[in-house]
Amino acid sequence: MELEQAIARLNETPFILDVLRSADVLADAVDRFGADSVPTLMSLISDDSDALTSIAAVHALARIYDDKAEFALSELLSSDRAYLREHAAWAFWTRLPRLDAVSRLVRGVIGGGFTGALAERTLQQWALTTPDHIALALEGALASEERPAPRARLAETLGLIPGPVAGRALCVLAADAGETEVVRVAAMAALGDRSVDARARAVVQEFAEQKGLIGDVARLAAYDIDLSLNPARPLPGSFRPAAEERGGRQRGLTIAQLFLHADIDRGLTRAGAGDNGGIATLLVRLGDSLLAEPGIDRVITLSRGSADASLAALPGAHTWLSDKAEGNPERHILAPVPLLAEATSTASAWPTRVAAERGIRRALLALGPVDVLHLRMADVGSMAAATVASRLGIPVVFTLAPDPHGVIHALDMAGTLTRESFGVVDEHEHYWFRTRLVQRLAGQAAHTVLFPRPELRNDLHELLGIDIDDDPGRFTVVPEGIDVSVIESALVEAEKRAEPGTEGPAEADPAEAAGASSADAAFDLLDELVRALPPHRHGLPLAITVGRLHHVKGMATIVEAWAADPALREASNLVLVGGDLANPSADEQGQLDRIERTLREHPDARDGLVLAGHRPNDVVARWLGATRFGSERDGHQPARPLIAPHGVYVCGSLKEEFGIALLEALAAGLVVIAPNGGGPATYIDDGVTGFLVDTRAPAGIRSGLRNALELAAAPEDVDSARISRAQNMVHAEFTVSAMAHALTAVYSDVAGRSSEPVRAEYAQ
Structure with missing residues (x-):
């Protein structure tokens, strides 16, 4: 295909995924051994209104074996657009070493992040043919760089370069008590890959006797050296068979x-x-x-x-x-x-x-x-x-x-x-x-x-x-599966606890008493979280969701859907389980910020929202049981439960390849709301055991929540039939033991067909 035709095809491709898949068409259309295609590609790259085509053009540029193309690609390593620097560092991996690009790639390593990781990978590849030149470039950068984190990245990259030049520098860095720990750790870890270097072995042995992180990393490096020098000797306690x-x-x-x-x-x-x-x-x-x-x-x-x-x-x-x-x-x-x-x-x-x-x-x-x-x-x-x-x-x-x-x-x-x-x-x-x-x-x-x-x-x-x-x-x-025994035990505990007048357990057996105590602690924790809400919020069913605080999981979208609907707010409390609330990651903080903006817009919603943070799996199982059966313990209003029964489970994920948490909720007998694509659509009976909705916007989740709360409150005979249908389905098709059985057949077939000889690293 001619270059102009390939560009036209790329421009006419309607969907982003199709452009990603057809980018090779553009690369295949360039003149591989001439510079005629370079001006056209550079024109595409310079157009910041179409970043997708710009990136495709960068990778096409890497296919041209001409000095003008290499010079242009090298210049892109210094582009003011970060994504072009990233893709240029990646594209250079397939090229022969270019000396004027080495210093720019080293600057990429210093900058860190994904671009730095790609630059490091390219330098590692180039070092197969020009190790000393790259080692000297890294040493030069270390001489002028004072910040610990960039120095550590330079040391790590130096560890990927074979030869004595890099080896000497690593030994100096690892042994230097005046160097920062992060740099010494990077250098010490790399010495474990230099078993043939007597000086590297000596440095590792010297510090392997020390305590602290440096000592730990030195001991790992010593372990690596032992594995390399003695591949046929099984270590003490090793599982290696004859x-x-x-x-x-x-x-x-x-x-x-x-x-x-x-x-x-x-x-x-x-x-x-x-x-x-x-x-x-x-x-x-x-x-x-x-x-x-x-x-x-x-x-x-x-x-x-x-x-x-x-x-x-x-x-x-x-x-x-x-x-x-x-x-x-x-x-x-x-x-x-x-x-x-x-x-x-x-x-x-x-x-x-x-x-x-x-x-x-x-x-x-x-x-x-x-x-x-x-x-x-x-x-x-x-x-x-x-x-x-x-x-x-x-x-x-x-x-x-x-x-x-x-x-x-x-x-x-x-x-x-x-x-x-x-x-x-x-x-x-x-x-x-x-x-x-x-x-x-x-x-x-x-x-x-x-x-x-x-x-x-x-x-x-x-x-x-x-x-x-x-x-x-x-x-x-192979469908994924869950351990239904964990859910079943939690349901028994939750149902017993929800019975009016139920007191704490009095088992004589210490093991049973310990288990009961653990269960009580899990239920008490949920009770405390709900009890902390204003009294007028007590006695409502829960809409619960479990997952990471990440935009793909749609936690903030769930809050937006629930908070903006007065009827939903009056009908339920919303419990979000997931995330490190004490030390949130950037993704988690982004979701928390979105949730806070929603609460400022709908201040009444704050009274009914519980941010529970991450919890162990057995605690989550018990909370699912409490969502279904409720809780009878309310000191403020003894006439009604603290948590009403017939709660629901909501998943707001943009995509869910299968959905372990959804299966657990179904096994717990909850009506579920889930995305209308991917794995959930294969096991949720829409309108019967749950609702499949468009989770890309709050409107779809909001509709699902309304329908789910209504279905969960259906007459007992309808509710029992729904629960039995969901639980029977999980038991029949989606247990972790069934998943293990199916995978064992796959593993046995792959191992039986493997023609790879026993490597020296594995031989006696």
Whole structure:
């Protein structure tokens, strides 16, 4: 296709997603070995009224093997438009090193953020052929840069550069007591990748005996060096089987799964804070359920954590930790990956790529052999893990969802994401990069898992450009599932508590008494939150929602829908469960600010709104039970309950690929409101068990809330039939054990088909 035709096609493409997918048409149309296309592309790039086409032109420019194109691309690294700098740093990754661009890429590293992460990645690639030049450029930048955070980024990038020049500089930085800790940590972590460097080994050994963060990171670096120098020697406490046992598949499979944006613990105490969403709960429950399946021997769940916690989870690390137990004897291993940075949102975590790769590689090697790695979501954790898996020869299963494709399409349809605004939005959300990452992960995967959707084939084709009929054997639809026993126990407790005159439990058995005490504490907490509302708000049913305080989850939109309707306000109190209210992230603060603006506009709504913050999963389950059955404890008005029964559950997500919290609400017997696309549309019987609405604007949620409250208050026989229908459906199709069973078949097939030889890192 001629260049002018490609430009015309791009301009005529109506939807943003289609432009993202067809951008390669423009790149394919340029003159690869001449400069004729450069002026045309630069004209497109300079047009800030169409950021989408500008970005496409940047990547097309990178296809031209001509000095004028390279000079233009280098100049874009200094553009006053941040998104052009970002995409130029990305585009240069495919080019040969260009000396005048090195200094600009180094400035990008100093600036940090996503652009810095891309610049670092490009410098790492270029260092394969010009290591000393790049190492000297980084050293020069360190000599003139005094701020700790930029110096730490420069040190981390230096750690990616092979050769003695970078190695000497890293040793100096790591050992310098006058250097700031963040810089020393970055340099020390990098020394673990230099096992052949005697000086690096000496520095690591020297500081591995110290306490504190530097000592922790030095011990991790020493562990990395040991793994590299002794790949065939199993560490003390290691799970590595004999090579012939692994080759004969005489033991069960080891499955690794990860989500690096969560602080995953067995109690799920951080669920709902930051990015600790439903996937954190799912991975814990799923990992336990997989172990009940024949053929699964171990599950490794990786999430973020401290350097100290990471070391404690590694086999053989007890040699450094005299006060900790040896190894990790559990079959479901929670392995923290130290990102060596403050916890941040998924959209802002891309600069942790290097630490993520290092930590994932360490965990998989130390706890391996891993037979299958299951990746979900197009984020930095999956990107890092896919790179590690490729190097170690571990087959990958990828859960493919139209994310961020679904959000892009929804925002496009709502008119809030346009060609002109795309660049600025992309600076924060990185939609272009994430859509390409989904493509890469899907291409690398040995098998692809899909969520159920009403129009699955059509959606995948329209949103991702994938035709699953081309190779149906590579795709399996697996619904997510919940642990229904948790909900069932909570319902029993909630119903008993709601009975008039019910007093606290008097069980003689200490274990039962402890469990009852925990349940009472959860219910008491909800009672206290509602009791803190003005007395005239007592005795109303609850509209409850559970999730992260993030714009994709629509929490602020739910408040807007409820607050602007006097009838809804008079009929219910609204409870939002989720978010770190004490130390909100930028995304959380954005939602809180929107909520506050709504309350200023509708001051009466403040009396009926409860911001509960994040709560553990078992507490949330009990609150769902209380939403259904109510609470009889009201000191102000004994004649009526503090919380009336027949509450409802509302989900305001722009998109919901499946919806763990929605399934839990259905299992609890609540009428639910959910988005009218994606996974929920496959299991919510519209008008019967819940309502599917347009969640992009408050009007749709408002309509759903009205209908849901009316349906929840239906006569007992109608209500019982609805509840039975919803609960039977969840039990039959959406349990976590059913999900584990389906995935086990996938894992067994992938492991059986894997032709990768046993790598030296895994051999005895």
